[in-house]
Amino acid sequence: MEIVICIKQVPDTAEVRINPETNTLIRDGVPSIINPYDMHAIETGLQIREKAGGKVTVLTMGPPQAETALLDAIAMGADEAVLLTDRAFAGADTWATSYTLFKAIEKIKADIIICGKQAIDGDTAQVGPETAEFLNIPHISYVRKIEEVNPDSIRVQRLMDGGYDVVETSIPVLLTVVKEINEPRLPSLKGKMNAKKAEIRKWKSVDISADENNTGLKGSPTQVKNIFAPEAKKDRKMLKGSLEEQINALVSELRSLKCV
């Protein structure tokens, strides 16, 4: 089984705080991590390899420093790593990102492609399914369990609102996984040694024969027009008096608004 895991290096948003006075982000010292959902994707790939044999390749698109994310994945047990890095890829939206990953996966050749459900910085959950469409293969989103992997088919559980579906499809396939699927392993000593001597393949646009009209900003149908801080609540009322008075005031406010 040839397995490709698509990962993304993201700033750890759990570490980001808002400055209440200026309503802007406090970003000092925010570390870069592998997108948490992608950790589960890596674990899923490693477990499939343990059962079905084969090779696990981790793939990412990003600036040169994204290499550290790939090395972390090798330390967990991935066999190979590819970094897509080129000025031509800059400013890509989900469409152009998916196109770029598709060109790389075509070159690597994969039976199973695994992504995390979404990345915590963009939260779009679109790159997985869009990549599957470019590859013209089926995809299953929100996979919470792999039930069975056969040479040419796979059966999984797909998380839905209020339960789950059991879904079967053909291989090659792309899966996006949720956190429930497994507990990502810690890097082993051997893995860390492997990461030290690992050679990361670095591919530019020309290496994957990408059409530059389809990559980066130029290939992106969407644009960020502007960004702004969310408004603070305008109608704030702090209640006054003793605790009892505050509660009485609150209950009568709620009564007048017919909320209770």
Added chain:
Amino acid sequence: MRIVVNTEKCTGCETCVASCPFTAIIMTSEGKAFINEYCQFCRACMSACPEGAIIEVKEEGDTPNSELRTQDYKGVMVFAEQREGKAVPVAYELLGIGRKLADERNSELSAVIMGASESEARELIKWGADKVYLASDPLFEKFNDEPYAEVLVRLIREHCPEIVLAGATPVGRSFFPRVAARLRTGLTADCTALEIDKETGNLLQIRPAFGGNIMAVILCPDNRPQMATVRPRVMKRGLYDVNRKGEIKYFNQENIASRTRVLGTIKEVSEVKVNLQEAEIIIAGGRGMGKPEGFKLLAELAGILGGAVGASRAAVDEGWIPYSHQVGQTGKTVCPRVYIACGISGAVQHLVGMQSSDIIIAINKNPEAPIFNAATYGIIGDVYEVVPMLIKRIKETSGSR
């Protein structure tokens, strides 16, 4: 186009580094700012730089090479998701916002429903659709990405709507990307507001970015249709009018194939049905509850008010209450009339899941807790003191009516 740093003007103050929502600016060993490939061209750094050292540079081939004529696309199309043959609530919300956008553009609102009956399709007209495309084959009863995508692609190619919307549910978020990829157009995920740009007529797609810390306005200027998924429980439903007239068109469902089969659907029944997203009143507890028993107290209050019990991630991680109750970035997004946050500090990840509630009441010991910034009413005090008093007072006053 590129955004670059004029290294002669750059003083190395790092103001831009902090201003970038995408961590795209790093400091070089020479102490100058450098913008890397994570740049999304949002231009936040350009206004942040006190030296005016960050500039936009035009490049060859900036002009879009699209031959697409955006003016040939007209109308708004919404995807009405069904479960067990019934349209889900977000479908009515999409008809609400879709009607508004279509009226503003002086165009038609159509809806697409798959795997439902004609009477269900007729309901969509009463909720605001001018036209409903119905794919009634049982093949569409259970959600399956490939056939769903194929139907929508065919309808879009035939009717050329300028805007296409779905709910940001597991279904919409899974198959809409396939449609956008095939049509070579943009898709914006999980929008919380949609507006028409008065000057250009483009759709302004507004969504939380970066874990909800900031809002981004996204455009799809040169490709059509402009596609978006819309967060449930954010848009207002349209007006229900039993007399509204509209047309139902059966979709020709020949040659729709799928490599994927849905073998079964398993419903997970939690002890008490947690219907957080439907609840009018939510009483939520966080780390400040201190112990699992505290949620019994919240359940008592919820019982009196006819509400549901929610929780922050901290309380769920402690094992005090199951994940199905979790509100926030990694849990559910809720929009009740009243949200009572008990012992919840108000981390950004929690706020994004509940900040559009009509009234937010915060009860917390710590007057510095960020939850008070989001709250309509704040009470500084111990949950175990305040909540019993609240229960008592509500009982007293309801008795006196």
